[in-house]
């Protein structure tokens with residue numbers, strides 16, 4: 001039986017996940033969603049249009065995939081060049097554009113750093129910048145001016161002065177006027193910084209009961225895969241390879257078509273928690289030391305907690321988050337053993353290891369298929385039946401893995417022409 005999940009639950013989970021990249025600036029996405037909503041409402045836009053702006057706010061910086069980029073965009077004026085300022089909006093659009101219900105939000109995000117006085121610039125003449133992109137831009141810049149460690153009402157004067165100076169230049173004048181109407185209202189500022197913010201956003205979105213099933217879930221899980229994998233050139237296609245081999249194994253082991261699709265989503269999301277791991281560790285040339293390994297162990301914990309916040313996805317949560325658990329109970333983060341690891345979790349563990357061995361890593365080359373199989377067969381803490389199934393179908397499953405990774409690699413190439421220099425073809 002297929003399950004229907006409210007889209008807002010998934011978007012808020014992804015929003016919290018992307019805030020993991022920079023823990024110093026937590027809740028930025030939710031605050032920007034709320035500020036955007038308030039300004040658009042003040043400007044008189046109907047609520048059913050504003051919902052796309054709220055979704056855009058919740059995910060707007062998903063294209064700023066590394067800590068450097070993520071930190072630099074928190075300067076009020078940032079970027080030495082056009083592409084510095086716009087590349088994360090463009091990447092964000094690419095990451096989100098294929099998900100049903102997010103196409104408008106993706107367009108808004110694409111242009112969320114366009115200055116108001118740039119719309120006459122020839123670069124933007126033909127590409128109608130959505131009005132909501134200007135509102136999102138303003139909301140985003142208001143939020144970066146807020147000092148979360150200080151009392152909020154005392155900051156109004158400074159913030160409004162900075163914003164007013166940008167009116168007609170950086171910012172859409174009507175949006176600045178709407179913001180200026182809100183400045184004197186204390187509740188607006190208390191809302192931005194309150195612990196109730198997430199509930200408030202859920203309430204704003206509650207009239208829009210958009211649900212997704214296991215087929216559409218894959219589109220959302222793809223967002224997670226793109227955000228995670230774009231962070232490191234060595235894992236740029238890892239999650240898609242895990243998803244492809246895990247769903248192929250699941251189908252061979254008798255899973256229903258719905259569960260096979262859920263397995264595909266679990267594969268795409270299994271390393272979601274890696275967003276909290278610094279790039280220096282993800283890209284380290286050499287094995288991790290104890291300190292780094294301790295940090296790394298948190299990634300499946302975060303995968304678990306993020307997916308756990310979406311009611312109805314318990315199966316996907318367990319399959320995704322238990323991929324470093326071991327049958328003898330020596331894995332992490334829960335130390336589960338064979339009594340509580342179901343077949344789905346066991347399939348994902350094997351698929352993760354199989355895919356990883358076939359890929360280049362900073363400290364070793366990709367292994368041959370023969371060596372990969374030999375090594376996996378020798379690991380006693382992996383499930384026997386799943387290993388047997390992999391052995392029986394190794395050529396076919398490897399081909400499914402390889403093709404899926406190649407397709408993603410090619411599409412990355414089209415979108416980001418310099419991508420091929422950064423990625424290592426040996427992985428394929």
Ligand SMILES: [Fe+2]
Nearest residue numbers: 060061073112
């Ligand atoms: Fe941004």
Ligand SMILES: [Fe+2]
Nearest residue numbers: 032060061140
């Ligand atoms: Fe932002």
Ligand SMILES: [Fe+2]
Nearest residue numbers: 270271323324
């Ligand atoms: Fe992992």
